[in-house]
Amino acid sequence: MRTALKTSYVQDIRLFPDVRRALRYAVLLALAAALPLLLDDFLLGEATNVLIWAIAGMGLMLLTGHAGQASLGHAAFLAVGCYANAILMERAGLPFAASFLAAGVITGLVGVLVAVPALRLHGIYLAIATLALSILTEDIIVLAEPWTGGVIGLVAPDITIAGAEVDRYGSPGLFYWLCLAVALIVTLGYRNVLRTPLGRAFVAIRDSEISAQAMGINVAMTKALAFGLSCMVTGWAGALMGHFFYTFNHEVFTVIISIQLLVMIVIGGLGSIQGAYWGALVVGVIPQAINIARDGAQAAFGGSVLIPGIETGIFMTLLIVFILFEPRGIHGRIEKWRIYVELFPLCRRDMFRRQKSFLKTERMR
């Protein structure tokens, strides 16, 4: 069992609580940076996919996990980021760095615009409204054909950064590093937000709007900000996704993607940055695991084993299992193991039992 001796307030504020954890994350980052040297092109593509999902997951996590606003419409914001980036590069001839940043800002502004009417909605009603937005976006993409290429879609323009061509197929290592850099910057920004008044305001409106208001937090503005920041990050993920898919049309950003994003952060662990990464890992690994299992089954039994809908089936089963048995997701489960080991042998069975809250009033929100 270890105890932390704190001698200054800065210790409560800095990024890592102790040296050991800082070292652990440094090793993880070094490993992540070295992946292009260790993996073949196919696996590296999968790793890139996981990173892009993690960025999108962080976007939704901020909104749903920390600010408590459910959204089933984040595929719409992925689409806005993706198309904005491609159109700005193609039509306006902007370099990638500029169009990428602008795509995030545009998506963030769209998010704030959506938030304004959505501010009056709570919980399930907000989810339904954002779901409608997601469905609407698919049609808007088809209708706005002169810009979006309609059902034919667009081809992601080539990226050139400092003279080097960054291409998903031509130079998968560089594209991976680009995604890693974006993921790292978003993670740091996210972590910073959480340790400032802004992040505390997000958590406050999630847990009790009425007392957040009594503390001087402007609930409407904080929600709009949460939407804005969340959509900005999601827009960046969308821009990267466009380059990852190379070609995209209205069928890429469907409602299913929205739902998958939400399921992903629930499985990963709501209310934690790590949860977005764990969820992305699950999203990335499951299809490959199914493929491997299918190949194995085909080799063993002969013929072709094809079960339609198995991927969605497994994913949703996982969601139900997690909601029933581990509502805090993979990250919550790992935290419990960590606390068990750190406190060994003092950990008690009831330490993690969820308590009923006293007299929580739903009357005033």
Add this chain to the structure above:
Amino acid sequence: MSLLEVDGVTVRFGGVTALERVSFAVEPGEIFAIVGPNGAGKSTLFNVISRIHEPEEGDLRFAGENLLRLAPSEVAGLGIARTFQNIELFEHSSVLQNLLVGRHRHRRASIPAQVFFAPAVRREEVAHRAAVEQVIDFLDLQPYRDRTIAGLPYGLRKVVEVGRALAIEPRMLLLDEPASGLSAEESGDLQFRIKDIRDRMGATVLMVEHDMRLVSAVSDRVLALADGRVIAIGTPAAVQSHPKVIEAYLGTEAAVP
């Protein structure tokens, strides 16, 4: 000049009149208690002051400023802090995080500065942390800094909620039934703390309370409400022996046939 002036406030919910032309004034440095039977309108009055309910008539001034012109989230900016009857803490955060939310009105940094955690933000956070630590010392919350609210017993939650309100550095503190659900011992602690809040923190205290022992021990003046009307105002002893107050609590003698 009075710190809080309530002038002819009337609140109606549909056909029910919750408050009818309620007027009183709270002087700076006072401990002012509001008593009354259930449904008298005490909590409604608090919710009017924190701008959750809109009064139909009447005026509300704090330090000369018209409260009715403010949005609910701007009330804290004037230095009015409150607790809730049923405890409204941020359940999934630690005690420390809850108290830090109370510092919200003292924040200065812009949003981009916060996202990049600029040096100014770091300095500000250390200052907030130091201010919160004073509240922790004041309320003896040291052992619970990093505990999640969801795992704390009821009595401690009440203390944390008072702490969160104190972190605002209020000029006036509204306590909605601070002693309800507390043990005799906790209620005794509370008695000293309320006096200390006034004497050491310099905050005027306005509280709704049923526990008459606590009310008469700490308050300078008491206001009795019944059915939304003011029936008595004065020292605790005077209000307690006021015939109308006794009537409101115990009822009148039945006419003997």
